[in-house]
Amino acid sequence: MLLIIDLFIKNKLLQGDKELITMEDWVTIKNLKKRNPELGTRQIAKLLSLSRNTVKKALQRKEVPEYTRQKKISALEPFRDVISEMANVKHFKGSRILNEVRSKGYKGSQTAFYDFLSKVKISEQKHFTPYETSPAEQAQFDWSPYTILIGDELTKIYLYSYINSFSRYQIFEASVSQNQAAVFEALENSIIESEGACLRVQTDNAKAFVINASKNNFQWNSRYLTLCAHYGFSPSRSLPGHPWSKGKVEKSFSFLETHFIAGSSFEDLPDLQNKLKDFQKDVNSRVHSITKARPVDLFDKEKLSLLTLPEYRYVGVKEDTRKASYDCLISYNGSRYSVPWVFAGKFVWIKISRGYYLQIYSQSNKLITEHKLSVKKGSNIIIQEHYKSYRDITESYETLKEKFLENFPEYSMFLEKLLAQKRINAHRQLKQILYLSKLYSNIDLTEALNKSMEYNVFNHSFISGYLEKNHKQSFRIEPIKTKTEIPKGQVKRELSQYKLF
Numbered sequence: 001m002l003l004i005i006d007l008f009i010k011n012k013l014l015q016g017d018k019e020l021i022t023m024e025d026w027v028t029i030k031n032l033k034k035r036n037p038e039l040g041t042r043q044i045a046k047l048l049s050l051s052r053n054t055v056k057k058a059l060q061r062k063e064v065p066e067y068t069r070q071k072k073i074s075a076l077e078p079f080r081d082v083i084s085e086m087a088n089v090k091h092f093k094g095s096r097i098l099n100e101v102r103s104k105g106y107k108g109s110q111t112a113f114y115d116f117l118s119k120v121k122i123s124e125q126k127h128f129t130p131y132e133t134s135p136a137e138q139a140q141f142d143w144s145p146y147t148i149l150i151g152d153e154l155t156k157i158y159l160y161s162y163i164n165s166f167s168r169y170q171i172f173e174a175s176v177s178q179n180q181a182a183v184f185e186a187l188e189n190s191i192i193e194s195e196g197a198c199l200r201v202q203t204d205n206a207k208a209f210v211i212n213a214s215k216n217n218f219q220w221n222s223r224y225l226t227l228c229a230h231y232g233f234s235p236s237r238s239l240p241g242h243p244w245s246k247g248k249v250e251k252s253f254s255f256l257e258t259h260f261i262a263g264s265s266f267e268d269l270p271d272l273q274n275k276l277k278d279f280q281k282d283v284n285s286r287v288h289s290i291t292k293a294r295p296v297d298l299f300d301k302e303k304l305s306l307l308t309l310p311e312y313r314y315v316g317v318k319e320d321t322r323k324a325s326y327d328c329l330i331s332y333n334g335s336r337y338s339v340p341w342v343f344a345g346k347f348v349w350i351k352i353s354r355g356y357y358l359q360i361y362s363q364s365n366k367l368i369t370e371h372k373l374s375v376k377k378g379s380n381i382i383i384q385e386h387y388k389s390y391r392d393i394t395e396s397y398e399t400l401k402e403k404f405l406e407n408f409p410e411y412s413m414f415l416e417k418l419l420a421q422k423r424i425n426a427h428r429q430l431k432q433i434l435y436l437s438k439l440y441s442n443i444d445l446t447e448a449l450n451k452s453m454e455y456n457v458f459n460h461s462f463i464s465g466y467l468e469k470n471h472k473q474s475f476r477i478e479p480i481k482t483k484t485e486i487p488k489g490q491v492k493r494e495l496s497q498y499k500l501f
Helices: 002-015 023-035 041-048 052-060 077-088 094-103 110-120 180-193 222-231 243-261 269-284 295-305 397-407 412-421 426-437 442-455 460-470
Strands: 138-150 153-164 169-175 200-203 210-212 234-237 320-323 329-332 335-338 347-353 357-361 367-372
Touching: 023 041, 023 052, 041 052, 077 094, 077 110, 094 110, 138 180, 138 243, 138 269, 153 180, 153 243, 153 269, 153 295, 169 180, 169 269, 169 295, 180 222, 180 347, 200 243, 222 234, 243 269, 269 295, 320 329, 329 347, 335 367, 397 412, 397 426, 412 426, 412 442, 426 442, 426 460, 442 460
Parallel strands: 138 200, 200 234
Antiparallel strands: 138 153, 153 169, 320 347, 329 335, 347 357, 357 367
């Protein structure tokens, strides 16, 4: 008990106010009375060096007394109205206001002044007016990184969101990359899935779109402008520090995080993509809080005004070539991947899709195979069917002859000379030539057949070599496939839709 009293007295001396009923006073008096019921108020007051009335009030009080700090009046308080007017009405700078109040008698510190000014000055609240667009007038595009569980490993992936602003119809794409190729692929896939492009697409200032975002020397990325021209839409960007200008697509990530990412895991990237598309379907089937309609229903109206898709996909990101070895392998990033036997010793195009797949194209633009990229260098990724012997011919020569003449009816003389020159293996030579007809256009193959007859050389190697060096087609990805045919030359739009160009 004496220890409690000593601590209390020391605390009181430090406070310098013995008559103030503090929380410590109240607790000590209550405990002292509880442990020593025989003590009266006079004795307690004498032990604690308090007045009797203070002890009496403490014993009568049932609730703990609250401590309230006495507010210290600032030396700037007399100047409050003057400072407020100069800061909020006249919009004077802080340094000028400080000089003014000092001339009126303020002698305090600069730090105290600026602290007071921050409390008096009314901060400007950022606000914006909701912006609604006409059908097919605008789309918004953005992406966000996430770390999720794929298989048994935490993997960093990027989820891309494209939203048609009028209908709020959203399209999601997933990739393990955010380089320019991955960004363009996600945007392009979204436009194709929408079955057309809006008049303009709103993006941020990422390097894939903008080389220089400054006001004085603004510059679009030339490859992005080429993509815009390919699909016919105009580029549009949000200014730095103005994320609300593409708020429709920004909001989609909040919903994506809470309703799809949180607590989820996936077997592999294809599993993620499949589930993401299921989630997309569910989102577009919900009634939107702003439009009060389902995006999928409004989109049926919006897509009638979308820009018509071109025949082929865009090819502007650098595609590399590789020469396949004679064991039917090409090298990429430290690993080797197989190609069909017919491409042994040939040049092929390669393209990375979603940062996850290695796509291999023939020089006539046909996708010949696709591999998942290996995470380990030095790996050999082989598909056994690529090595299936070209000598394994199950069809008769007559059957192969009929197939050849269906595509090239005027070249029966070619077959006669082939049979005369290659009596032993004419069967296999014709099989290989027919295989080439699947990889090259009829125009290119016809030219190769003419050269073969001109030089009187009738074999697969000559025709294959000529096609490799002289094919006319430039590199392009597979033709665009849409679910429904969009009418050409019959799309009508109001003139008001063109005011933003």
